Every structure is written in structure tokens, then in C-alpha cells.
Amino acid sequence: xxxxxxxxxxxxxxxxxxxxxxxxxxxxxxxxxxxxxxxxxxxxxxxxxxxxxxxxxxxxxxxxxxxxxxxxxxxxxxxxxxxxxxxxxxxxxxxxxxxxxxxxxxxxxxxxxxxxxxxxxxxxxxxxxxxxxxxxxxxxxxxxxxxxxxxxxxxxxxxxxxxxxxxxxxxxxxxxxxxxxxxxxxxxxxxxxxxxxxxxxxxxxxxxxxxxxxxxxxxxxxxxxxxxxxxxxxxxxxxxxxxxxxxxxxxxxxxxxxxxxxxxxxxxxxxxxxxxxxxxxxxxxxxxx
Amino acid sequence: xxxxxxxxxxxxxxxxxxxxxxxxxxxxxxxxxxxxxxxxxxxxxxxxxxxxxxxxxxxxxxxxxxxxxxxxxxxxxxxxxxxxxxxxxxxxxxxxxxxxxxxxxxxxxxxxxxxxxxxxxxxxxxxxxxxxxxxxxxxxxxxxxxxxxxxxxxxxxxxxxxxxxxxxxxxxxxxxxxxxxxxxxxxxxxxxxxxxxxxxxxxxxxxxxxxxxxxxxxxxxxxxxxxxxxxxxxxxxxxxxxxxxxxxxxxxxxxxxxxxxxxxxxxxxxxxxxx
Ligand SMILES: Nc1ncnc2c1ncn2[C@@H]1O[C@H](COP(=O)(O)OP(=O)(O)OP(=O)(O)O)[C@@H](O)[C@H]1O
Ligand SMILES: [Mg+2]
Numbered sequence: 001x002x003x004x005x006x007x008x009x010x011x012x013x014x015x016x017x018x019x020x021x022x023x024x025x026x027x028x029x030x031x032x033x034x035x036x037x038x039x040x041x042x043x044x045x046x047x048x049x050x051x052x053x054x055x056x057x058x059x060x061x062x063x064x065x066x067x068x069x070x071x072x073x074x075x076x077x078x079x080x081x082x083x084x085x086x087x088x089x090x091x092x093x094x095x096x097x098x099x100x101x102x103x104x105x106x107x108x109x110x111x112x113x114x115x116x117x118x119x120x121x122x123x124x125x126x127x128x129x130x131x132x133x134x135x136x137x138x139x140x141x142x143x144x145x146x147x148x149x150x151x152x153x154x155x156x157x158x159x160x161x162x163x164x165x166x167x168x169x170x171x172x173x174x175x176x177x178x179x180x181x182x183x184x185x186x187x188x189x190x191x192x193x194x195x196x197x198x199x200x201x202x203x204x205x206x207x208x209x210x211x212x213x214x215x216x217x218x219x220x221x222x223x224x225x226x227x228x229x230x231x232x233x234x235x236x237x238x239x240x241x242x243x244x245x246x247x248x249x250x251x252x253x254x255x256x257x258x259x260x261x262x263x264x265x266x267x268x269x270x271x272x273x274x275x276x277x278x279x280x281x282x283x284x285x286x287x288x289x
Numbered sequence: 290x291x292x293x294x295x296x297x298x299x300x301x302x303x304x305x306x307x308x309x310x311x312x313x314x315x316x317x318x319x320x321x322x323x324x325x326x327x328x329x330x331x332x333x334x335x336x337x338x339x340x341x342x343x344x345x346x347x348x349x350x351x352x353x354x355x356x357x358x359x360x361x362x363x364x365x366x367x368x369x370x371x372x373x374x375x376x377x378x379x380x381x382x383x384x385x386x387x388x389x390x391x392x393x394x395x396x397x398x399x400x401x402x403x404x405x406x407x408x409x410x411x412x413x414x415x416x417x418x419x420x421x422x423x424x425x426x427x428x429x430x431x432x433x434x435x436x437x438x439x440x441x442x443x444x445x446x447x448x449x450x451x452x453x454x455x456x457x458x459x460x461x462x463x464x465x466x467x468x469x470x471x472x473x474x475x476x477x478x479x480x481x482x483x484x485x486x487x488x489x490x491x492x493x494x495x496x497x498x499x500x501x502x503x504x505x506x507x508x509x510x511x512x513x514x515x516x517x518x519x520x521x522x523x524x525x526x527x528x529x530x531x532x533x534x535x536x537x538x539x540x541x542x543x544x545x546x547x548x549x550x551x552x553x554x555x556x557x558x559x560x561x562x563x564x
Contacts, residue, residue: 076458079462081458081461081462098461099461099462099464101464103462104462105458105459105462107455107458107459109455112453112455112456113455113456113458113459115456115459115473115474115477116556116557117477117480117556117557118473126463126465126473127463127464127465129469130463130464130465130466130469131464158556160556160561174463175462
């Protein structure tokens, strides 16, 4: 597996894996992660129940769950943007204190996460500048990564001059610019049209191969999750807990027509739908009492 | 085949051009009418020269001053204190306002004090400034800087506090920290608020500046108005021409700020359609 062979600083993954190859060590590991806002106060609001799962190196994990289940909260805990109220989130064996250098994040709302006062090039250049990449190398890298997301000749434009799909491509390019180990995506394709969405889904599968990156992808679209994922973490309604983790038995490479026409796809779909529906029906019943 | 498509934008630009030209023409007409009315009132004897000189004598005096050195020295002195006060007071407001805005604790601790200082009419501290520095450029500068600082600091604090949390999350993810975060993320986010604050502050600064000259005796356009007034009715055309100069300064500076704002904030939603 080529994506495992990337050189690792000694100690980081080696310690956790006890000498075995890095393939065995999870990139992310969540242990009873629970998050409450205004914790301890009278207005405490539990956003995320206790969630436990690991994400292995090179895996593509989707998280599905109804609106308000705590998907964004979960992703922010995995990124190191938010600290769990209890439990522990680890990245490559070390407890998360802040956002690790090797994590890229694509937020749902590209119009808010791309800086409108910077051109496309400067948006992508920003993480490279922070890491001290010199001017020439930066320019080369920007061009390379923009080409990877099938964007060329937009570097001098401002993000808001581009279509929604193109803007999200820029955000993906920026997240990949520094070769992250882990890419976290929060409903990245929720606000583009269906046609663009399919293109972006295929793009992200191709990029995952090209960059050998581990992906955690949040979505509320069950079809999208099945199409993309190796494993799907199904969250219950708010406060989210893990209902089930589904292994997706669909061969790769995947294809919008044949994969989605596969009978296994239909079976996964039915199964996950029933999980989500029965859970939300139960939640409604509980609320009525 | 002739393609008619490009005609539409050209048509649009032509209409906007004629609109601007018509607008200018209308403004010019109103200005001329006002000047004519002024002259008419003087000629009819409703305005007497011991109170209000005629339009022609005022403009003649203005022309005379424009060709002399006194007016330009006065304009220079007025602008010097204005610019220095705005620069220092504004700079401090941006730095301190940002620091206060970025910390919820600092914000809660400091905001009552700032709101209090903002409500003090700045002219009330003119005697203190006069006592400390006399009728000097420094006195004007201190007054302007003080007057600019409080309202702008509040504007900056609100601007910084209104930053989209997604912008800050993005900065954290991209590992943008410290001074770079301040310059690349925080400042541009707050820029629309800061620009509004600066535009208002610049106008307030000019008023304070001229008042400090007029009452406090610092050299500049305001002092020229005072001197001419003290020289009696024969100097009234000069007094009025300096009042006109003060007004023109205000118009030019406000126009400059509006122009600068449009350029600096070209990326902002409010400016995009004009780009
Ligand atoms: N900063 C916050 N302060 C207080 N409550 C919050 C905050 N952020 C989220 N919540 C609450 O936590 C719960 C989970 O929110 P979260 O955004 O993680 O859900 P989600 O699954 O991402 O929803 P969606 O599908 O709508 O994006 C929601 O009920 C929300 O109101
Ligand atoms: Mg969400």
C-alpha cells in the first residue's frame, strides 16, 4: 500500500503502534468523546453524546446523521478546533491540543471559509507562506494543486467571481496544498447542484488516490456516503451517538452509474435508511411523551 | 453577420455616463443658483456688508488669498494636525481596539470605560490641552487624536467581534497565527467597520482641528477666520473666504476617504457591483 509508505518522524506513529508498521495505528481515534456547550451551566446543551471510533490510515470514513446530530461538532473535535467536554480525541496517537499541522479541513460554506479579500492564488498560498515555503516553490505548488482540482487560470481571480462548485474546488486545493495526512470535510457539497455534486464526488475520490490522504467526510446524504466511503458512521439524532458503523462492500474504483446501480448499493441504502428512520421515529416518540 | 450583443453593455455605460454628467450639471446649476441668490441678497440690501459681504467681494478675497502664501500656510498647519492626529489616534484605536475585541474578558472589562470617554464632548478637554501645550500644533494634534480615538476604537472593537467564527476556524486550520493572523484575517474582516469609523473620524478630526484653532488659537484656517473677524467688517470677505476654504477641505477629504474606501474594500459585497 503506497499511502502507508510516507516517511514518518520517529516516535509519532511508532510509539502507538509498538513497532508494527504505521498501517496499524489509527490516524484519528475518538474515545467516549462528548461535547456540551455551556457545560455546567443551567443552559447546558449536549451537542454530541459519547462517540467512540477510530479512523485508520488511508481510510475514507463518512459520517451521516440528521441535522443537529452534532456532525460539525464531531468534526471540530477531530480537527482540534474544539476540545471535548469529556473523553479524548487523539491524532496519530497524541491527544489533540490544537489543530495539527498535517490536517486539512474543508468547511461546508466556502463563501465563508475562502477569504474574499484574497485572490484564489493568495488563498491557496496562505498555508504555504506560514510554513515558510519560498516564493518560487509556492507558485509551482499553487499551480500544481489547482490543476489537481481541474482549475486553471483562475489564480488571479477572487473566489466570489467563481461559481459555487469552483469555489469549493479552491477550498479543497487550499486544504491539500500542504500534503495533509488527514482531510476533514464538513458537508462540502451540500450547496451545489446535483450535476456539480457528482463531479466533485468523483474529484474527491481521485484526489484521495493522488494524495494518499485519509478522509473523514460528513454528509447528510446517504447515497453520497455509500458512494464515497469505506466505512460509514451512522449517528443518531441529537445528541448524536454512534448508531452503527457500516462497512461498505462496494469495489473500487467506483463509478456514478455502475456503483450506484449495484445491488449492494441498494442494500446498504435500505439498511442505513432504516437505521436513520427508526431512530428519528423513536426520537419523535420520546419527545411526545 | 454583425453581432449586436456588445451593444448592451456599451449602452449601459453610456447611460451611466450621461447620468453622471447630468448629475454634475445639476449640481453645478444649484451651486450657481446659490451664488446668484447670495449676490442678489447683497445687491437688494438684505445682506449688509458689515455682517455678510457680497458673493463677488468674497470670491475676490478668496482669489487674492489663493495667490498669496498665508492661505497655503494655514491649510498646511490645519492639515498637519489633522493628519497626525488621525494617524496616531487612528493607529492606536485600531491596535488597542483589536486587542480588546479579540478577548471577551478584556472587552467586558474595558467597554464601560470606553463608552464613558466616548460620551465626553472632546471640546471639554480643550482647556486641559491648552494648559498643557499652549496654542501649538501639539495641542491641536492631541485634541484631534483624542477625539478620533474613542469612537474609532469602539467601531474597531465591534468590527473585530463581528468576525465570522468560520474565518477564525479557517485561520487555525491553516496554522495562521500571531501577527499574520491579525494582518491577513482579523484586520480585513473588520475593515468595513473600520472604514466607516475612519470616514466619520476624519470629519470629526477636521472639526476639532478648526475649533482648536478658532478657540484655542493654534495656527491654521481656524485662526485666520478668527483674525479676520477681529479686524472688523473690512476683513469680512477674507473671513468668509476662509470659511469657504474650511468647507472645501471637508469636501475634499471626505471625497478622498470615500474613494480610498471603494478601492481598499473592492472585494466587499457592498462594492462588488461597481467593480
Ligand atoms: N457554539 C455553539 N453553542 C451552543 N450550541 C451549539 C453551538 N454549536 C452547535 N450547537 C448545538 O449543538 C447541536 C449540534 O450542532 P452541530 O452543528 O454539530 O450539528 P450538525 O449535525 O452539524 O447539524 P447540521 O446537519 O445542521 O449541520 C445543535 O443542536 C446546535 O444547536
Ligand atoms: Mg453541520
